[in-house]
Amino acid sequence: MSVGRYRIEKTISRFYREIDEILDAVGVSGDEFYQDLHAFTSSNEKPTDVQQSESEEYKSTSGHAARVGCRKSELLDATQTGDITKLENAIAWIEFDGVQADLRNELFDAKSRIRNEKDIKRVHRAMIDLRPSVVSELRSYIKPPPVLHTIMLCTFILLGMTDESNLGWNEIRCLMRRQGKASLFRAITQFDRRDVHKNRCRRVLKLLDGIDFRSAVEVSEGAAIFYEWLRDMTRDVS
Incomplete structure (x- = not known):
């Protein structure tokens, strides 16, 4: 083994040890973390027209419950604004993270809100051109x-x-x-x-x-x- 390759492998090994120490400190299972990391990086599903940068809250948490809590908060915030684009973006991220089952009721309400808002806009246009x-x-x-x-x-x-x-x-x-x-x-x-x-x-x-x-x-x-x-x-x- 060359000296350069040995140094690289040693650095990688130290990197993973440091990750394991951080996970232990915050009480997160290493297996769960690496499974989530693999699922996230290997997924081919990408939300359409959604801002690709994650929120700081999402970056600082890990695990299924944290993802559900973060996405639920984003969906509720979007619902309060009544902005259809924000609602659609929030729904896209929920589907991207695969937490639809955990937010079934919230998703139903949000999609109903989107449908109603689109219907109302269509009706408003129709009244203008009655x-x-x-x-x-x-x-x-x-x-x-x-x-x-x-x-x-x-x-x-x-x-x-x-x-x-x-x-x-x-x-x-x-x-x-x-x-x-x-x-x-x-x-x-x-x-x-x-x-x-x-x-x-x-x-x-x-x-x-x-x-x-x-x-x-x-x-x-x-x-x-x-x-x-x-x-x-x-x-x-x-």
């Missing part, structure tokens, strides 16, 4: 689901096109059929929520009590479009 076909589809109901009836009633109350809280569906359909200056489209494009009295908004919110975005979108995308518009127009009312 098509006559959307209103025609809603008007085609003969006996609408109660959720749809309530949403459209609230829409016309907020627009000031009716003051009746118990307006029947046939009357609502008539309002949806109006054309020209009295049309639903014109009323929405000219609507300014700053001009609406808060009492009117409170009436709408009271009628909408018990209805959420998910129940609206399950009826139809059109119902969800008007529901989100109502929530957006009344969001500052207490």
